Amino acid sequence: MKFIYNKGDMKTYEIEVNEQNFASFESGIVHKVLSTFSIGKSAEWVCRLFVIDMKENDEEGIGTFLQIKHHSAALEGEKVLFTGFFDKIEGNVIWCNFTAVVGNRLIATGITGQKILKKEKIESIFNKIIPNE
Incomplete structure (x- = not known):
């Protein structure tokens, strides 16, 4: 692992925001807004951008x-900016904080952790965990 980032x-x-990231389940669309689980995906991605730079060729995150923490709704068509903030490394776990905003409106905050391990x-x-056949 490359130690190339500092706190902050x-x-x-x-x-x-579009139909692909609405709050929806098997029963259909609940709300035409950015879902909490879509926030999770984008939060993981913005923080994974650190991992991509830090991992060696034989490693993966x-x-x-x-x-x-979901603070406000992001409506269809709105652009949501996710910002990941490098926090710390504990062992081989990268901790990041994130925010999601639409303009000056805070949509979400949170924390992610991604571990860097050898691919093997x-x-x-x-x-x-794969069952024997």
Whole structure:
């Protein structure tokens, strides 16, 4: 792992709210706004941008935790800016904070954790849970 970031370093990612990220379940659309689970996906991505730069060729990142506090709705067609803030490294876990905003309106805040492991270690972990045929 490359130790190239300091606390407070930032990455950004922007999405436009559309039907693909509405609050919907098997029963249909609940609200035509950005869903909490879509916030989670974008939050993981903006923080993964640090992982992409930090991992070596024989390493990969894997999510370990995600905390989201949803503050306000983002409506269809609005552009949501996600900003990831590098916080710290504990062992091989990268901690990041994130915000999601539409203009000056705070949509969400939270924390992500992504662990950097050797690719062969990840494969070994997955192989242990695959049932024998």
